[in-house]
Structure formats: structure tokens, C-alpha cells
Amino acid sequence: MEKFELHILGCGSALPTTRHFATSQVVNLREKLFMIDCGEGAQMQLRKSRLKFSRLNHVFISHLHGDHCFGLLGLISTFGLLGRTAELHIHSPKGMEELFAPMLDFFCKNMSYKVTFHEFETQQPVVVYEDRSMTVTTIPLRHRIPCCGFLFEEKQCPNHIIREMIDFYQVPVYELNRIKNGEDFVTPEGDVIPNSRLTRPSDPPRKYAYCSDTIYLKKIAEQIRGVDLLFHEATFAQSEKARAKATFHTTAAQAAQLALDAQVKRLVIGHFSARYEEEQVLLKEAASVFPQTVLAKENLCITL
Amino acid sequence: MEKFELHILGCGSALPTTRHFATSQVVNLREKLFMIDCGEGAQMQLRKSRLKFSRLNHVFISHLHGDHCFGLLGLISTFGLLGRTAELHIHSPKGMEELFAPMLDFFCKNMSYKVTFHEFETQQPVVVYEDRSMTVTTIPLRHRIPCCGFLFEEKQCPNHIIREMIDFYQVPVYELNRIKNGEDFVTPEGDVIPNSRLTRPSDPPRKYAYCSDTIYLKKIAEQIRGVDLLFHEATFAQSEKARAKATFHTTAAQAAQLALDAQVKRLVIGHFSARYEEEQVLLKEAASVFPQTVLAKENLCITL
Numbered sequence: 332m333e334k335f336e337l338h339i340l341g342c343g344s345a346l347p348t349t350r351h352f353a354t355s356q357v358v359n360l361r362e363k364l365f366m367i368d369c370g371e372g373a374q375m376q377l378r379k380s381r382l383k384f385s386r387l388n389h390v391f392i393s394h395l396h397g398d399h400c401f402g403l404l405g406l407i408s409t410f411g412l413l414g415r416t417a418e419l420h421i422h423s424p425k426g427m428e429e430l431f432a433p434m435l436d437f438f439c440k441n442m443s444y445k446v447t448f449h450e451f452e453t454q455q456p457v458v459v460y461e462d463r464s465m466t467v468t469t470i471p472l473r474h475r476i477p478c479c480g481f482l483f484e485e486k487q488c489p490n491h492i493i494r495e496m497i498d499f500y501q502v503p504v505y506e507l508n509r510i511k512n513g514e515d516f517v518t519p520e521g522d523v524i525p526n527s528r529l530t531r532p533s534d535p536p537r538k539y540a541y542c543s544d545t546i547y548l549k550k551i552a553e554q555i556r557g558v559d560l561l562f563h564e565a566t567f568a569q570s571e572k573a574r575a576k577a578t579f580h581t582t583a584a585q586a587a588q589l590a591l592d593a594q595v596k597r598l599v600i601g602h603f604s605a606r607y608e609e610e611q612v613l614l615k616e617a618a619s620v621f622p623q624t625v626l627a628k629e630n631l632c633i634t635l
Numbered sequence: 636m637e638k639f640e641l642h643i644l645g646c647g648s649a650l651p652t653t654r655h656f657a658t659s660q661v662v663n664l665r666e667k668l669f670m671i672d673c674g675e676g677a678q679m680q681l682r683k684s685r686l687k688f689s690r691l692n693h694v695f696i697s698h699l700h701g702d703h704c705f706g707l708l709g710l711i712s713t714f715g716l717l718g719r720t721a722e723l724h725i726h727s728p729k730g731m732e733e734l735f736a737p738m739l740d741f742f743c744k745n746m747s748y749k750v751t752f753h754e755f756e757t758q759q760p761v762v763v764y765e766d767r768s769m770t771v772t773t774i775p776l777r778h779r780i781p782c783c784g785f786l787f788e789e790k791q792c793p794n795h796i797i798r799e800m801i802d803f804y805q806v807p808v809y810e811l812n813r814i815k816n817g818e819d820f821v822t823p824e825g826d827v828i829p830n831s832r833l834t835r836p837s838d839p840p841r842k843y844a845y846c847s848d849t850i851y852l853k854k855i856a857e858q859i860r861g862v863d864l865l866f867h868e869a870t871f872a873q874s875e876k877a878r879a880k881a882t883f884h885t886t887a888a889q890a891a892q893l894a895l896d897a898q899v900k901r902l903v904i905g906h907f908s909a910r911y912e913e914e915q916v917l918l919k920e921a922a923s924v925f926p927q928t929v930l931a932k933e934n935l936c937i938t939l
Contacts, residue, residue, distance in 0.1 A: 430738060
């Protein structure tokens, strides 16, 4: 199976602790890297991860709070010092370019590469990235400022050809692409060989959903139904439910309830409030609702 | 003796490594904290140092390169989240406020405290801070952009009174302050008791000089002569002397030569280029010129 991994670079919340960096993650899909959020220290953590800087061409920012984007200037600056030439694309809610452009103009002049901002509205799902093998779609969230998550979806691969059957029916080479895409084969004699005899289905496409800072939002379940992995913030425990609501955050139990409702395969929770010195309390709470839960931690890598 | 300590928070140069954070230090003088430079990750390192955030009211920025100031937004933001009320003063070369104000207005609105910028010219030494017990003066440096170091100087304390002699000569209490400040005592009989019989000198004032990014600049020696501790950048080894000059940096041997010329007591070198995986080569080079040299490293604390 092609590589599809999630690397946690940082999973703390706004207040730094000695245990956690601010939010940042990297999705590695077939050796293309996609950064999600870029809190302070993201570049140091990226260096630690041993992921190749040059494979990263897209950064997706969920919202314009400092703990999700203060690492961007350092990252961009470092890429410049390393002599990067490939364009870097920053995808974010509206307002980022206006804020960051003057800083980039000053601190990152004469760089060997270009930084391009792509801004989007956060009210409706929008496809913000697409290539041959996957799409990235925003997941509308509700936080104190415009905010969204991101849904990474592999595209369905063509069927696998069963070599023996292709030989047996003497299927000509020029027919192969059509057959991979599901068509039947008609022999010169007019016999129809059903596609299911010639191919076996490829692996089902995998999906990763990243839900950034948000109040508990049941309706997310529709958009992320059945994903292989869900990251959801779990800033607080259920004992701080009122506080979670007031600050537009989610509790561990609520994140787990969403995972259950959406029938996801696995849940990873993060964005822990600095008040929890021992995060097992959050894990326990979530796992009692949705057992396939793990705690995010720095340098954790999860294979989808 | 009153506390006078230097804490190294980060001592790498522009490119992050897994070994070093970007430049930042804290001077602790009698439990007042003064931050020097604020590279990315400074707030995390400050947290690790266990120094009290609330004791920090002044940040001195040597120059506007990202690796010396990208941590400032996160620091200011975190102080806000912690409910700080005391004003925070940022001292820097000209241009910082204009650059950072729009970011602060956006990311750090409605904070419970005020951030005030104080900007200075870097061509001549300027006293940028003064209180009862010390002064901070800029040290003009030569880098690719306006840049300076900082000289932290304790003020001379009054002499210590020798209690037995005061009693012996029956010196009245109202004379004590004058005597501490060096005056002789005249008895009611008109006898002059020289000050040296009544007091012993207080400890000589201590001095710390921080020399940030700069080309090797011999004339610095005049201003920092005899300091107890000199931090000097040593980005490169002598084998990269040409490169050091071209990029307006200093070699380890040059930093040591300056320490020798200035007759400082101790030298700590830092701002190591990412190319040196083994910094012992820099230490060896410096120590062969100036033996009282140590390597900076994260979380190192030096008592003056």
C-alpha cells in the first residue's frame, strides 16, 4: 500500500508547556508532505521528524490564532536559507496574506523561492487542494474566529489487473486502461468477459480528518463519516464542559462521541490545555466512549 | 553577593538544528529578569528554565533578523493569556514597532497589559535602561543590518560599614549614609577618622557584555574592557574565516582574541553555524587563544 502517514509535530494548546509544542502536523501521502497548522517551533519539530523539507509544498492553516501559525515566519525563512526553489503554497482563512506579507517582505527578502497565499471562506466545505491521488477539503468548524478543519481523501485507484486472466483471454495491451477502470472485455468472437473476472478491486481510498479548534459540533459527523483516522481537539475534560463551550473548545468525551457518531476507525485527540499535567485523564474519558482512541504526542507517527 | 546570572535559552544560528534553539538569553540581576533577543522557541525555553515570567519586564533585541526576534509574538501572546498586567518594554533598533504592531493588533487584542516599544540608533553606545542597581548600554556592532550588543553594568554599591569601628568611635546613626558613601568621620573633638578605618569596600560592580551577530570588530574591546563575562558569537571556525567576513560574522578564534584584548574574565561563545555537529572544534580553537572559554548551550546558567 502507498504511504499515508500522520506525523504529530506539536499538540499543545495556546499556552506552551514543557511537554508540548504548539499545534502542527504533517501528512505524508506517497512522500508528498502537507503541513497542517504551523505553531511556534514547527520547523524545529519538522527537523526532528527527519521528514524532507523539500517534499513540503503546501501548508494548511486552520485559523488565525497564534498557536496555529506563529511558526510560519521561521519555517519560510529557513526554507529560504536552505536555497529552496519550489513555490510554497499557504492555504488559510481570509486575512493571512495581508498580515504576513509585510513581515515576509522585511524578513524574507530576496529568497530563492516564492510564497503564494490561497485564502478561502470557512462556512462551507471547499476543495482547497487536488492532485492525481488525493483531495483536501475544508471542514467548517465553529470557533471564536473563522476556523476550519481539513479532510484528506485519497482518490480511488484503478482496479488491479489479474495477469493470468489477461493472458488467458489474450486481452490486447491497448485495452488494459479501460479494463483497469472497470470496463468488461469483449473478445473478437463477441463474448463478454465481465470485469470482475479480469480485475480485483484496489484498496479502498483512505481518509484522514483533522478537526482543529472548535466547539463540539455534531454535524461534522456527516462530512467525516467512516474516515480511517480522525484528529480532534480535546482541550478539556468533561469536568470543564462549561469552560469548553464558553471558549469554543471540545471535551475529550465530546470528541469521542463525534468519533462514535461518525463511525470513524480511529481517533487521536490533542490540543491539550496546559492545565492537564497528566493527560491520561483525557484518554480515559475519551476511550470510555470510543475505545479506539490514542493521545497525540510530539513525534508520534500514525500509519493509515 | 546579590544574584547576577546569565541563562542561555538558545544559542543556535539562523538554521534550526535538533541541537539548538535560535538565540535568546535571560539576565537575572537580583531577581529582575532581562531577556536578550527572542528567537523562535524562546518562550518554551523560558518555561523550561523555571524563571518567573512575571519578573521579566524588558526585552532587548539586538537586530531585526528572524532568528533573533521571531519568538516575540508567541512570548507576548502567552504573557497575555497568563493575565499579565505589568507593562512589557521592548528595546530594539529602529523599525521593530512598525513591523510588529499590526501583528500584535491582530493576534494580541484586548490583552490585560501594554507592550511598549523603545527604539534606538545603533551607531553609538546608548544607555537604554537604568535603575538603582544597573545600566544597560548598547554596544555598536557591524552586521549586515543595524545591530548592537548590550552591556549590563551593576552600579557600585556603597561601602560596607565595619560595625565594631562605628561603635568604637560612637558614630551617630545620621552619619552612616555619608560614611557608606566614602566620607571620613569627624569626632566632636575634631579628630578626623579616615573612611578606610570605618568601612571596607563593597564588591566591585559586575559586568556582562553580550555581543550579537557581528563581523570581528577589534574596537569593541575598549567598551567591554575587563567585564566579568563576555558572550560573543562564534558562528564559524577559523577555517571559514573568509565566509565569516563575507556574512559579517566572527570566528571562534577571533572571539577569543577579542576576549584576550579586552582582558575579560570569562568568555562564552555561541550562535553556532548548523554546519558544526561537533562544537568542540570551536571551543578548542577559542580556548587555545583564551583559555577561560566555555561553549554556550541550552539551559546553561552562568553565575557572574
